[in-house]
Amino acid sequence: MILEVKDLRLAFGGVRAVDCLSFSVGVGEIVSVIGPNGAGKTSAFNCVSGFYQPTGGTVRLAGEDVTGRRPSAIAARGLARTFQNLRLFGELSVLDNVRAGTHLWLKQRAVDALLHTPRYRRSEREATDEAHKWLDFVELRGDRAGLVRNLPYGEQRRVEIARALARRPKLLLLDEPAAGLNHGEKAELLTLIRRIRELGVAIALIEHDMGLVMEVSERVVVLNFGKEIADGRPDDVRRNPAVIEAYLGRDTDDDEVHAARTELAGEGTQHA
Numbered sequence: 001m002i003l004e005v006k007d008l009r010l011a012f013g014g015v016r017a018v019d020c021l022s023f024s025v026g027v028g029e030i031v032s033v034i035g036p037n038g039a040g041k042t043s044a045f046n047c048v049s050g051f052y053q054p055t056g057g058t059v060r061l062a063g064e065d066v067t068g069r070r071p072s073a074i075a076a077r078g079l080a081r082t083f084q085n086l087r088l089f090g091e092l093s094v095l096d097n098v099r100a101g102t103h104l105w106l107k108q109r110a111v112d113a114l115l116h117t118p119r120y121r122r123s124e125r126e127a128t129d130e131a132h133k134w135l136d137f138v139e140l141r142g143d144r145a146g147l148v149r150n151l152p153y154g155e156q157r158r159v160e161i162a163r164a165l166a167r168r169p170k171l172l173l174l175d176e177p178a179a180g181l182n183h184g185e186k187a188e189l190l191t192l193i194r195r196i197r198e199l200g201v202a203i204a205l206i207e208h209d210m211g212l213v214m215e216v217s218e219r220v221v222v223l224n225f226g227k228e229i230a231d232g233r234p235d236d237v238r239r240n241p242a243v244i245e246a247y248l249g250r251d252t253d254d255d256e257v258h259a260a261r262t263e264l265a266g267e268g269t270q271h272a
């Protein structure tokens with residue numbers, strides 16, 4: 001297992017955002033974490049990646065207990081993530097955003113940087129080559145020298161994935177990577193996620209687009225009110241009455257949840 005989450009708990013005052021959650025992600029596996037709005041998905045990811053201190057439970061990454069460690073320490077042990085709302089450096093170029101990902105493993109000494117030694121220039125070239133490699137990998141179409149904030153939204157999402165890959169992770173957490181993408185871009189994302197897995201990188205995915213989730217995942221973990229209500233193969237999960245009820249039982253205006261309901265309820269009753 002690359003990720004083992006056991007009895008994870010996170011409370012905000014009286015709200016149990018994550019309530020005794022246990023799940024795992026195997027080496028090279030694609031696991032989706034789904035659930036209605038407010039189910040605790042992002043809170044769980046934030047605990048796993050060190051952005052929140054869990055109230056209880058353990059997180060093990062590649063066999064090592066990383067519970068409550070700082071995000072940088074967890075990243076150094078092989079975890080990279082993207083965010084629901086993009087967190088790129090808007091005032092930096094596309095290329096520099098991805099180069100930033102390489103600094104996790106690139107060994108640079110301050111004295112070399114200060115004196116611009118040949119060793120420093122070599123490592124800078126290495127960072128640039130690596131950044132281009134990952135921008136090629138995600139098939140970025142836009143201008144790499146221009147400011148990242150000038151790229152269309154879908155392209156910015158690719159840059160964020162390229163930056164995460166430049167960290168050379170063992171596990172990649174993707175938080176709603178399809179949000180805001182059009183139909184064609186979603187299809188490309190699906191292919192990209194599979195190609196990332198082919199590199200041997202395990203993927204944990206939070207996603208509301210049920211079509212994408214069911215297509216790409218080997219396993220789906222379902223949360224509702226912070227608790228796990230299902231963990232299984234996509235076909236089993238979509239037919240699970242507790243899962244359908246979790247989506248149907250909510251009153252919401254959210255279009256994505258309506259779409260998820262249609263997908264789950266329609267397919268679920270068809271196969272039941």
Ligand SMILES: Nc1ncnc2c1ncn2[C@@H]1O[C@H](COP(=O)(O)OP(=O)(O)OP(=O)(O)O)[C@@H](O)[C@H]1O
Nearest residue numbers: 012015016017035036037038039040041042043044
């Ligand atoms: N910083 C916070 N302070 C207080 N409560 C929070 C905070 N973050 C999340 N919560 C609460 O914790 C619960 C879980 O929220 P979370 O954002 O993890 O859910 P989610 O499943 O990721 O939802 P969505 O699909 O809408 O992104 C919700 O009740 C939410 O209101």
